[in-house]
Amino acid sequence: MAKFTSLKSDMFLGAFLLALALGALFVWIPLDIDTGLVERVRRRNVIGDTLAPTAAIILIILASGSLILSRSHSQPVASFSSGLRIFGYFISVFTVTLMVMRYLGPLFISLVNETSAAELNYRNLRNIWPLKYLGYVVGGTFLLSVLSHFMDNGLSRRRVALFFLITFMIALFFDLPFEDILLPPNGDV
Amino acid sequence: MGMAEHILLGIQAIFAGPAVLGIPLNILMVIGGLFFGIFIGATPGLAGPMAMAIALPILISIFGYEASALLPIVGFLLGIMKGATLGGAVPAILFNTPGTPDALMTTYDGYPMTQKGEARKALKAAHFASVSGDTISDIVLILCAPFLAVFVEAYLDLPEKSALIILSLTFIAAVMGTSISKGLVAIGLGLFVAFIGSGEDFYPRLSLGVDAIAGGFPIAAVVLGSLIIGEVLFAMLEARSQTQQQGKIKQIVLKVAGKLTLKDRLSLLAYILPSAFIGTVIGALPGIGSTLAATLGYSNGKRRHHLRRKEGEPAFGQGAVQGVASTEAANSAVSGANLIPVLSLGIPGNAAAIFLILAMETVDGLNPGPSVFRVPSEGINSEMVMAFGLFSLMILANLVNWLVGGQVMQLMSIMARVPRQILMPTVLLVTITSVYAQETSLYALICLLGFGLFGLFMRLTSIPILPFVIAYILGNILERTARQAFSSTGADPYFLFSSPTSILLMLSAVLIICIFTWKRHKK
Numbered sequence: 001m002a003k004f005t006s007l008k009s010d011m012f013l014g015a016f017l018l019a020l021a022l023g024a025l026f027v028w029i030p031l032d033i034d035t036g037l038v039e040r041v042r043r044r045n046v047i048g049d050t051l052a053p054t055a056a057i058i059l060i061i062l063a064s065g066s067l068i069l070s071r072s073h074s075q076p077v078a079s080f081s082s083g084l085r086i087f088g089y090f091i092s093v094f095t096v097t098l099m100v101m102r103y104l105g106p107l108f109i110s111l112v113n114e115t116s117a118a119e120l121n122y123r124n125l126r127n128i129w130p131l132k133y134l135g136y137v138v139g140g141t142f143l144l145s146v147l148s149h150f151m152d153n154g155l156s157r158r159r160v161a162l163f164f165l166i167t168f169m170i171a172l173f174f175d176l177p178f179e180d181i182l183l184p185p186n187g188d189v
Numbered sequence: 190m191g192m193a194e195h196i197l198l199g200i201q202a203i204f205a206g207p208a209v210l211g212i213p214l215n216i217l218m219v220i221g222g223l224f225f226g227i228f229i230g231a232t233p234g235l236a237g238p239m240a241m242a243i244a245l246p247i248l249i250s251i252f253g254y255e256a257s258a259l260l261p262i263v264g265f266l267l268g269i270m271k272g273a274t275l276g277g278a279v280p281a282i283l284f285n286t287p288g289t290p291d292a293l294m295t296t297y298d299g300y301p302m303t304q305k306g307e308a309r310k311a312l313k314a315a316h317f318a319s320v321s322g323d324t325i326s327d328i329v330l331i332l333c334a335p336f337l338a339v340f341v342e343a344y345l346d347l348p349e350k351s352a353l354i355i356l357s358l359t360f361i362a363a364v365m366g367t368s369i370s371k372g373l374v375a376i377g378l379g380l381f382v383a384f385i386g387s388g389e390d391f392y393p394r395l396s397l398g399v400d401a402i403a404g405g406f407p408i409a410a411v412v413l414g415s416l417i418i419g420e421v422l423f424a425m426l427e428a429r430s431q432t433q434q435q436g437k438i439k440q441i442v443l444k445v446a447g448k449l450t451l452k453d454r455l456s457l458l459a460y461i462l463p464s465a466f467i468g469t470v471i472g473a474l475p476g477i478g479s480t481l482a483a484t485l486g487y488s489n490g491k492r493r494h495h496l497r498r499k500e501g502e503p504a505f506g507q508g509a510v511q512g513v514a515s516t517e518a519a520n521s522a523v524s525g526a527n528l529i530p531v532l533s534l535g536i537p538g539n540a541a542a543i544f545l546i547l548a549m550e551t552v553d554g555l556n557p558g559p560s561v562f563r564v565p566s567e568g569i570n571s572e573m574v575m576a577f578g579l580f581s582l583m584i585l586a587n588l589v590n591w592l593v594g595g596q597v598m599q600l601m602s603i604m605a606r607v608p609r610q611i612l613m614p615t616v617l618l619v620t621i622t623s624v625y626a627q628e629t630s631l632y633a634l635i636c637l638l639g640f641g642l643f644g645l646f647m648r649l650t651s652i653p654i655l656p657f658v659i660a661y662i663l664g665n666i667l668e669r670t671a672r673q674a675f676s677s678t679g680a681d682p683y684f685l686f687s688s689p690t691s692i693l694l695m696l697s698a699v700l701i702i703c704i705f706t707w708k709r710h711k712k
Contacts, residue, residue: 045680049388060377066370147614187629
């Protein structure tokens with residue numbers, strides 16, 4: 001797999017890091033830290049909260065400047081747009097997974113409430129099997145299936161069933177022996 | 190109490206606590222960790238640090254944060270560390286697939302031996318060499334760490350300790366990755382992330398007024414995200430790229446045979462001992478890692494074999510059992526020695542050491558650093574007792590490894606057949622679940638996956654990930670030490686150059702950058 005390590009991409013990386021570091025140095029740090037580099041507290045000089053992050057940023061500026069100026073040898077370049085697509089893909093998959101894990105259980109309960117005129121509350125039922133596994137198992141199966149498809153360029157029903165089983169086994173592994181451990185999203189609802 | 194009494198108390202400590210089926214829990218945990226580590230190492234695509242990362246939050250959830258939890262938790266992690274190195278040789282020998290990166294050189298001779306029908310001999314040689322290297326390394330650790338810590342405590346004051354951390358970070362930046370600039374970028378980023386939400390002012394610095402990051406990012410999310418999730422995502426990209434280029438993976442018919450006689454073992458010692466020495470020296474230096482140790486051990490063995498090879502014996506690269514032994518002894522010798530900087534200086538040298546430090550800092554009972562081995566004028570130093578308890582568990586793990594490690598290793602060969610398309614997503618889900626088990630918050634998962642993508646970005650741009658994580662762990666320690674040093678020297682702005690030792694350490698840091706820059710430029 002081609003990495004973004006060519007002369008051109010190293011220069012681009014250096015410029016990107018330099019821009020971020022300058023933004024942090026001149027915008028983020030001054031606006032978000034109240035103390036100076038060195039402060040006078042109780043008639044003694046002490047190091048302020050600004051010094052350490054400033055030193056870290058100066059290190060990044062120097063190193064990224066050196067990356068821009070370096071004369072490294074060229075290697076194959078992966079296109080920048082394909083890199084962005086990969087990150088976009090992973091972000092979408094993670095977002096959907098976390099949304100399914102977080103909202104599927106409560107959504108199911110609200111559907112039950114609507115269809116049966118019951119007044120159930122997910123929080124009160126989150127320790128009841130199989131409701132406590134619902135969001136986790138469906139979200140987990142989705143995550144495994146989509147990522148496996150990403151690696152293999154294909155996905156059979158049998159494999160989805162296997163992933164369902166694996167996710168269920170992981171849920172049991174964490175839930176059955178350990179009373180205090182909660183599966184996602186049951187600690188948040 | 191003197192050091193001898195602390196050693197005795199340390200040995201007693203491993204027998205303390207509850208027992209399961211008559212076996213003390215601490216002992217059971219280290220043995221369990223060892224077997225689990227062999228299982229992980231034998232699975233291509235998984236490595237010891239991955240298993241340690243997944244196990245740590247689960248172990249903390251089970252045992253809690255009290256000092257009594259330290260030995261079972263760290264014992265289990267030490268077991269994984271030892272077992273994974275050994276297990277990595279299994280797929281390398283049987284399937285030409287290194288289970289861990291440092292087992293790559295093992296494939297050069299191990300797999301040709303399998304093709305010749307000598308797989309069992311290769312596995313036995315790998316086991317013999319690996320456990321020998323590990324044992325030698327542990328002995329060096331037990332002998333050196335206390336004395337190094339006592340030396341540091343006696344001769345290094347706050348300015349020198351600040352300079353020592355700076356030197357370590359510089360060294361790690363220089364030796365890891367493709368360029369020093371990228372290593373320094375990683376260090377800078379790690380320090381900056383560590384400083385978010387920390388500080389001494391009432392307002393948590395750099396938190397952008399967001400309550401969620403007022404206390405900084407969850408440490409498990411940053412470390413596991415960048416190290417493990419990033420690695421898993423990168424492995425997925427590699428697998429996707431391989432699938433597109435090569436299609437499906439071929440199945441291999443396996444024939445496990447061949448014997449390793451006592452005479453063979455004795456003759457292998459001439460390769461194992463120098464390799465173990467190389468691995469121990471490399472392991473004691475922060476940041477270099479077992480892959481280089483394996484490479485140097487193999488090269489050294491190859492030179493020796495070239496000079497002494499008898500007629501009819503295979504050369505290195507053509508199925509020489511000495512090649513397997515040289516590599517395995519060197520990479521296994523790293524695991525004990527890399528605890529020297531951890532225990533005596535509080536500085537992690539590789540990914541496995543990061544998780545050990547993380548465990549020690551999360552659980553009460555042992556704060557790694559020079560004070561661990563301080564002999565008190567009266568009473569006991571409970572940290573030293575814990576440290577010797579850990580040493581005792583390591584020796585015990587080695588004994589178990591000598592006795593049954595070889596058999597377990599052969600049993601685990603089945604793991605090499607698990608497809609990566611199933612394994613990698615499963616590791617991702619288990620990591621997500623174990624972080625949630627510890628943090629109980631979806632916010633922690635968002636941080637975990639965010640830092641996972643950040644880790645992937647670093648891998649794609651060849652910015653080394655380990656300096657980032659080590660700088661993140663050492664960031665607040667460095668700032669705290671520097672603040673104290675500044676105050677103790679009467680607000681001297683040149684406190685890092687206030688003594689000959691600190692000047693020497695700082696000059697060494699500059700020199701390391703210059704030398705490595707010059708060397709890379711020359712290449």
